[in-house]
Amino acid sequence: NAGVTQTPKFQVLKTGQSMTLQCAQDMNHNSMYWYRQDPGMGLRLIYYSASEGTTDKGEVPNGYNVSRLNKREFSLRLESAAPSQTSVYFCASSERALRGVRETQYFGPGTRLLVL
Amino acid sequence: AQSVAQPEDQVNVAEGNPLTVKCTYSVSGNPYLFWYVQYPNRGLQFLLKYITGDNLVKGSYGFEAEFNKSQTSFHLKKPSALVSDSALYFCAVRDRGNTPLVFGKGTRLSVIA
Numbered sequence: 402n403a404g405v406t407q408t409p410k411f412q413v414l415k416t417g418q419s420m421t422l423q424c425a426q427d428m429n430h431n432s433m434y435w436y437r438q439d440p441g442m443g444l445r446l447i448y449y450s451a452s453e454g455t456t457d458k459g460e461v462p463n464g465y466n467v468s469r470l471n472k473r474e475f476s477l478r479l480e481s482a483a484p485s486q487t488s489v490y491f492c493a494s495s496e497r498a499l500r501g502v503r504e505t506q507y508f509g510p511g512t513r514l515l516v517l
Numbered sequence: 518a519q520s521v522a523q524p525e526d527q528v529n530v531a532e533g534n535p536l537t538v539k540c541t542y543s544v545s546g547n548p549y550l551f552w553y554v555q556y557p558n559r560g561l562q563f564l565l566k567y568i569t570g571d572n573l574v575k576g577s578y579g580f581e582a583e584f585n586k587s588q589t590s591f592h593l594k595k596p597s598a599l600v601s602d603s604a605l606y607f608c609a610v611r612d613r614g615n616t617p618l619v620f621g622k623g624t625r626l627s628v629i630a
Binding site for chain 1: 562622
């Protein structure tokens, strides 16, 4: 049981390049999330998917797109990377979103992204 | 809008002493409250949560937190700190509606031998 996995672990991009961050979970969770972590800012929600087939914007969605490919996988795409998107990106999953008791989130190890 | 504050960026404590990491929140109605810990170069790990019931919640690794509705606080505590507790701690909150979790900015705990 691997939990939540993320690829790649580290990536360097040039301004304007695009890339997709991959996330997969093997816990049969319904809900998945993408966060970014910046020094002094804590974790900020980019997008989430409460269930397969749905996605919703979080606090900082601009410059990102997501795809809930199936129940297991939730990808984050940067169409045209900017230096402001330099950050550590975390994917998380939970049994249910917005249901309190079952909302405990389990996090992946993170992707460190540097945009030059 | 819901929010959470962790007033201390850094907490230093000697090994064996009790530790407290502070968290205050603001939500409409009753909150769901969580604590997570992050070790270097790792993702966040769930420690404990308050949903309803007993105000004192016990979690992993000997940590506990007390929900105080009148003070809108959910401080994380441990009776005797270990060097291995040194990490970044996040408090998170949401209301009971359809809004996602909001995380605090984190408090770095340093336990000194």
